[in-house]
Amino acid sequence: MDVPLSLPDIGEREREAVDEVLRSRWLSMGPVVAAFENKIAEYVGVRQAVAINSGTSGLHLAVRALGLGEGDEAITTPFSFVASANCLLFERVQPVFVDIDPLTLNIDPELVKVKITSRTRCILPVHVFGHPAEMDELTNLARQNGLFIIEDACEALGAKYHGKQAGSMGDMALFAFYPNKQLTTGEGGVILTDSDQLAGLCRSMRNQGRDAGDEWYEHSRLGYNYRMDEMSAALGCAQLSRVTEILAKRQAVAKMYNERLSGLDGVTVPYVAPGVEMSWFVYVIRFDPAINRDLVMKEIAGRGIGCRAYFQPIHLQPFYRRSFGFGPGDFPVTEAVAATTLALPFHNHLTAEEIDYVVTNLAEVIGQC
Ligand SMILES: Cc1ncc(COP(=O)(O)O)c(C=O)c1O
Structure with missing residues (x-):
């Protein structure tokens, strides 16, 4: 059996929405991006949404819009996808990593507190795997x-x-819409904010620095081409119209995994803190340190089971080691977690039979590793 790590959930509604754009004259800078922005702002309950062509470009614009730059520090997590720290480097902001909570896998507010200096301008928490960070403490x-x-x-x-x-x-705030995400636009993302001013800056910067009243060849500030196209926005609108169904399907798959894995020795299922409603991005288990995770990964991959070691710590990425001199032991919780996690196949249409195949093989392989 071949069980992929992830799969987008694309139906007739998505195909029709994209086809409608393709039949129109507007493939970019038309009405569908604006419609998508309105829908997503309403869903989240914020004043402004600015669609862009990736989560990474959105993070970059957020750093720029807030005026962060050389000499500034931002406190963030080393247990994340590399873009959440890279966006700071784009603007020569110093990422100050702090270790994570071993249960939620999110940035530990107590450690943030002691890292605040006169240079600190920003905290950049990541809701890892769809589990929100401790936002009350961080906001305080x-x-x-x-x-x-x-x-x-x-x-x-x-x-x-x-x-x-x-x-x-x-x-x-940022969402990203790469095909493995809860909602996809192919490539894409959206910036969310209650500030009209920050949203306006981002709209200008995503569009080559053009301001609202500018002519096509007039550029009021330094800008980029970070625009989302109309086909992507159409896909996003269709996906968003059934977001409740999508999230419920993912929740149901996570529940099946939790039930099937709860009795398995040496495996810990994902933790969900009280007061949190998880939105399942990936399903990541943790092994007892005595189990050779890399060997398990290799063995089950050989049996057609898509899996990945989520995440490799950012501070141990070659570029970060070279640039900042980080090394093993700098963030022990992150490193211990990263050495024992494994993302299992996870998407909206995973069947009980496929989950059974994954769990049965996992149990067998763990016994040998
Ligand atoms: C935590 C986090 N931040 C940023 C990004 C960047 O998003 P994108 O791949 O759309 O640039 C991702 C994407 O995987 C992510 O998981």
Whole structure:
């Protein structure tokens, strides 16, 4: 049996929506991007949404819009996808990593507190795997110290933290829509904010620095081409119209896994904190340290089971080691977690039979590793 790690959930509604755009004259900068932005802002409950062509470009614009630059520090997590720290480097902002909570796998607010200096301008928490970070504590720290929060909700569309939607809690927030995400536009992302001014800056910067009243060849500021196209936005609108169904399907798959894996020795299923509604991006288990995770991964991959070691710590990436001199032992919780995690196949249409195949093989392989 071949069980892929992830699969997008594309139906007739998505195909029709994209086809409609293709039959129109507007493939870019038309009405569908604006419609998508309105729908997603309404879903999250924020004033403004600015669609862009990836989560990474959105993070970059957020850093620029907040005016962060050389000499500034931003406190963030080393247990994330590399883009959540790279966006700081684009603008020569110093990423200050702090270790994570071993249960939620999110940035530990107590450690953030001790890393705040006169140079700190921003906290950049990531809702890892769709589990919201401790936003109450982080928001208090930000308020007390006059810091911005960029909420990297790229993996967490639909998650809730004490009733608040992921993407609604930072000065600026991001979703990403790569095909393995809860909602996809192919490539794409969206910036969320309650600030009309910040949203306006982002709209200009995503469009080569053109301001609202500018002529086509007039560029009021430094800009980029970070625009989302109309086909992607159409896909996003169709996906968003059935977001409740999509999130429920993912929740049901996670529940099946939890039930099937709960009795398996040496395996810990994902933790969900009280007051949190997880939005399942990936399904990541943890092994007892005595189990050779890499060998398990190799063995089950050989049996057609898609799997991946989510995440390799950012500070141990070759570029970060070279540039900043990081090494093993710098962030022990992150490193211990990263050495023992495994993402299993996870998508909306995973069947009980496929889950059975994954779990049966996993159990067999663990016995030998
Ligand atoms: C936490 C996090 N931040 C940022 C990104 C970047 O998004 P994109 O791949 O759309 O550039 C991702 C995407 O995987 C992510 O998981």
